[in-house]
Amino acid sequence: MYKNDLNNFFSYSFSVDCVIFGFKNGEINALMIKRSKEPFLNHWAIPGDLVYPNEDLQDAATRILTELTNISNLHLHQAQTFGNPNRHPKGRVITTAYFALIRNADFQIEASSFAEEVKWVPIHEVPDLAFDHNLILNSTYDLLKQKLFYEPICFDLLPEKFTLNQMQQLFEYVNESEMDKANFRKKIRPIPLIALGEKQQNVKHRPAKLFSFDSDKYLEIAGEDGYQFKI
Amino acid sequence: MYKNDLNNFFSYSFSVDCVIFGFKNGEINALMIKRSKEPFLNHWAIPGDLVYPNEDLQDAATRILTELTNISNLHLHQAQTFGNPNRHPKGRVITTAYFALIRNADFQIEASSFAEEVKWVPIHEVPDLAFDHNLILNSTYDLLKQKLFYEPICFDLLPEKFTLNQMQQLFEYVNESEMDKANFRKKIRPIPLIALGEKQQNVKHRPAKLFSFDSDKYLEIAGEDGYQFKI
DNA sequence: GCAAAAGTGTTTGGATTACACCCATGC
DNA sequence: GCATGGGTGTAATCCAAACACTTTTGC
Numbered sequence: 001m002y003k004n005d006l007n008n009f010f011s012y013s014f015s016v017d018c019v020i021f022g023f024k025n026g027e028i029n030a031l032m033i034k035r036s037k038e039p040f041l042n043h044w045a046i047p048g049d050l051v052y053p054n055e056d057l058q059d060a061a062t063r064i065l066t067e068l069t070n071i072s073n074l075h076l077h078q079a080q081t082f083g084n085p086n087r088h089p090k091g092r093v094i095t096t097a098y099f100a101l102i103r104n105a106d107f108q109i110e111a112s113s114f115a116e117e118v119k120w121v122p123i124h125e126v127p128d129l130a131f132d133h134n135l136i137l138n139s140t141y142d143l144l145k146q147k148l149f150y151e152p153i154c155f156d157l158l159p160e161k162f163t164l165n166q167m168q169q170l171f172e173y174v175n176e177s178e179m180d181k182a183n184f185r186k187k188i189r190p191i192p193l194i195a196l197g198e199k200q201q202n203v204k205h206r207p208a209k210l211f212s213f214d215s216d217k218y219l220e221i222a223g224e225d226g227y228q229f230k231i
Numbered sequence: 232m233y234k235n236d237l238n239n240f241f242s243y244s245f246s247v248d249c250v251i252f253g254f255k256n257g258e259i260n261a262l263m264i265k266r267s268k269e270p271f272l273n274h275w276a277i278p279g280d281l282v283y284p285n286e287d288l289q290d291a292a293t294r295i296l297t298e299l300t301n302i303s304n305l306h307l308h309q310a311q312t313f314g315n316p317n318r319h320p321k322g323r324v325i326t327t328a329y330f331a332l333i334r335n336a337d338f339q340i341e342a343s344s345f346a347e348e349v350k351w352v353p354i355h356e357v358p359d360l361a362f363d364h365n366l367i368l369n370s371t372y373d374l375l376k377q378k379l380f381y382e383p384i385c386f387d388l389l390p391e392k393f394t395l396n397q398m399q400q401l402f403e404y405v406n407e408s409e410m411d412k413a414n415f416r417k418k419i420r421p422i423p424l425i426a427l428g429e430k431q432q433n434v435k436h437r438p439a440k441l442f443s444f445d446s447d448k449y450l451e452i453a454g455e456d457g458y459q460f461k462i
Numbered sequence: 463g464c465a466a467a468a469g470t471g472t473t474t475g476g477a478t479t480a481c482a483c484c485c486a487t488g489c
Numbered sequence: 490g491c492a493t494g495g496g497t498g499t500a501a502t503c504c505a506a507a508c509a510c511t512t513t514t515g516c
Binding site: 163164165181182185200203204205206207208209 | 492493494495496497498
Binding site: 012013014051053054055056057078080081083084085092094096 | 243244245282284285286287288309311312314315316323325327
C-alpha cells in the first residue's frame with residue numbers, strides 16, 4: 001500500500017486554521033488577525049498555526065482558540081482540508097480548517113502574544129486575506145450554514161439567554177430570507193428549550209421572554225425513534 | 232501567526248485514503264486491499280498512499296483510484312482528516328479520507344502492482360482493518376449516507392440504465408427502512424430522469440422501464456429559485 | 463391461470479403557509 | 490393614545506403516508 005517508505009520521504013508541514021464565528025449586530029462575523037510576520041506581513045488572515053509533533057489536530061485548534069480568546073470548552077467542528085501544493089509560498093503546508101462558535105461576539109479580544117491586531121469582520125464584508133484564506137473561510141461558512149439547520153449549534157452562537165426572535169433572526173440571516181414569526185415558533189416546538197420566566201430589559205416595547213437551550217433534555221431525546229433536530 | 236518557522240520545524244508525512252463504494256447484491260460494498268508490507272502486513276485496509284511533493288490531495292486520491300480500478304473521471308468527495316499522533320506506528324502520518332462511487336461493483340478488480348489482493352466487502356461485514364481504518368471507513372460511510380439524500384450521487388452508484396426499483400432499493404438500504412413504491416416515485420418526480428423506452432431483460436416478471444439521470448437538465452435547474460435535490 | 467413484480471390512483475391526516483388579531487411596554 | 494415589537498390562533502393549502510388496484514411478463 002504505502003509505496004514510499006516513511007523514512008526517506010520528504011517533509012511537509014501541517015497546520016490547522018481556526019475560523020471563529022460570532023453573531024453580532026444581527027450578522028455572522030468571523031474573527032480575523034493581522035499577521036505580524038512574513039509571508040503576508042500585515043495581511044488579514046484566519047488564525048492558525050503549525051501542529052506540534054505529538055499534538056492531535058483538534059488539540060492544535062483548541063490551543064489556537066484558547067490563546068486567542070481565553071475561552072476554553074468550545075465545541076470545534078472539523079471542516080475541509082486544503083492541500084494545494086502552492087497554497088503557501090514558503091513550502092508545502094497542508095492545512096485543516098476547524099470552526100468554533102462563540103457567544104457574545106461583542107466582547108473585546110485583546111491583542112495577545114499571538115496576534116497584534118484582532119477584529120471581527122461581518123462574513124459578507126471580508127477583505128482579501130492571506131494565502132487561500134478566503135477560500136477556506138467561504139467553504140467553512142458554507143458548512144456552518146448547513147450544520148445550523150441539522151444540529152443544535154445555533155445555541156453556541158446565541159446568548160445563553162436568548163429571545164425567540166433573536167433565534168429567528170439568526171436563521172433569517174443565514175438563510176437569506178424572512179420567516180413568519182408564528183410559523184417559526186411552531187417549527188421549533190420540538191426543540192427542548194427552557195422558558196426562564198425572565199424578560200428582556202431596557203427595550204422600548206413589550207419585553208420578550210428569555211429562553212435557554214435544554215441540552216440535557218436534548219441528549220435524552222436525541223437518540224429516540226425519529227427525533228432529528230431540524231429547522 | 233505561524234509561531235514556528237517552517238524551515239526548522241520537524242517533518243510529518245501526509246497521506247490520502249480512498250474509500251471506494253459500490254452497490255452490489257443490494258448492499259453497499261467498500262473496496263479493500265490486503266497490505267503487502269509492514270506495518271500491518273497481510274491486514275485488510277482501505278487503499279491509500281503518501282502524497283507526492285507537488286501533488287494536490289485530490290490528485291493523489293485520483294492516482295490511487297486509477298491505479299487500482301483503471302477507471303478515471305470519477306467524482307471524488309473529500310471526507311474527514313485524521314491526525315491522531317499515534318495512528319501510524321512508524322511515525323506521524325496525517326491522512327485525509329476521500330470517497331469515490333463506482334457503478335457495476337460486480338466487475339472484477341485484478342490484483343495489480345498496487346495490491347496483491349483486492350476484494351469487495353459489504354459495509355456491514357467489514358473485518359478489523361489496519362491502522363484506524365475502521366474509524367475512517369465508518370465516518371466516511373456516514374458522510375456518504377448524508378450526501379446521498381442531498382446530492383444526485385446515487386446515480387454514480389447505480390448502473391447507467393437503472394430501474395426505479397433499483398434506485399429505491401439503494402435508498403432503503405442506506406436508510407435502513409422500507410419505502411412505499413408509489414410514494415417513492417412521487418418523491419423523485421422533481422429529479423430529471425430520462426425514460427429510455429427500454430426495458431429490463433430476462434426477468435421472470437413484468438420487465439421494468441429503464442431510466443438514466445439527466446445530468447444536463449439537472450445542471451440547468453440546479454441553480455433555479457428553490458430547487459434542491461432531495462430524497 | 464398463476465405468481466411476481468411493475469406501475470398508478472385515491473383517500474386521509476399531519477404539517478406548513480398565510481394572515482389576522484391581541485398584548486405589553488415606553489414615550 | 491400611539492408606536493413597536495411580542496405572542497398566538499385559525500383557515501387554507503400542500504405534502505406524505507397508507508393502501509388499493511390494474512398491468513405485464515414468464516411459466
